[in-house]
Amino acid sequence: MAARIESIYRYPVKGLSPERMGDVYLEPGKTLPGDRKYAIENGPSGFDPAAPGYFPKTQFLMLMRNERLATLETLYDDGTNVLVIRGEGRELARGDLATKEGRLAIEAFFRRFMPSELRGAPKVLTAPGHSFSDVSAKVVSIINLASVTALGTLAGVPVHPLRFRANVYVEGWEAWQELDMVGQEITLGDARLKATKRIKRCAAINVDPDTGIRDLAIPELLLRTYDHMDFGIYAQVIQAGEIAPLDEVVIVKG
Secondary structure, eight states, rough: OOOOEEEEEOOOOSSSSOEEESSSOTTTTOTTTTOOOOOEESOOOOOOOOOOOOGGGGGGOOOOTTTGGGGGGEEEEETTTEEEEEEEEEEEOOOOTTTTHHHHHHHHHHHHHOOOGGGSSSEOOOOOTTOOSSSSOOOOEEEEHHHHHHHOOOOOOOOOGGOOSSSSSESSOTTTGGGOTOOOOOETTTTTEEEEEEEEOOGGGGGOTTTTTTTTHHHHHHHHHHHEEEEEEEEEEEOOOOOOTTTEEEEEOO
């Protein structure tokens, strides 16, 4: 079977829920459009919107330490900049992230929602063209669904693919094949990318994305079985193009 894109996701707010995408246009040297556009600062980080730079994810609310975030359903609208937070079957907060008032409404929600986990006042952060990725380079994260299935066999239970919070999920590769692709070029639909790095995993993937329960120990399982904690790859866009679910994925040899 030819390898294909099974699904595409972005995460408008770091640590919050995913948004499934249709057609997406990738540009060289950039992330998936709107991915990790915002983050919730957990205590003063020193982030300067006028001169944005990379900060470790420990400066923000994130699943590695704040698994309660997985119990929230968030919806973000590009046209209005409105973020809606839902939980327990109802709307919990709403705010226009382009306005001070809207950001304050979201910040107030997080003060109420998780006061014991805050190291200071939560603050909505953003900057033009910036992505609050886990790595400093602007990349697209890719997960091989066959590797997810193989990991579930190792763990003895099915593993939800969205634990890995990737941008692109690929079907049709052999299990673990992606780990040997670093340095190779890959075409996704009309776009061309270069695999740059394996993704070293942290405790965030131990959290079930549906329940918010920390029910597995995946990095430890990987380390015990394979002597590393790598799962998935990062790739840098080197040629612009549109990608969409069902598009063919081709490894460019040599």
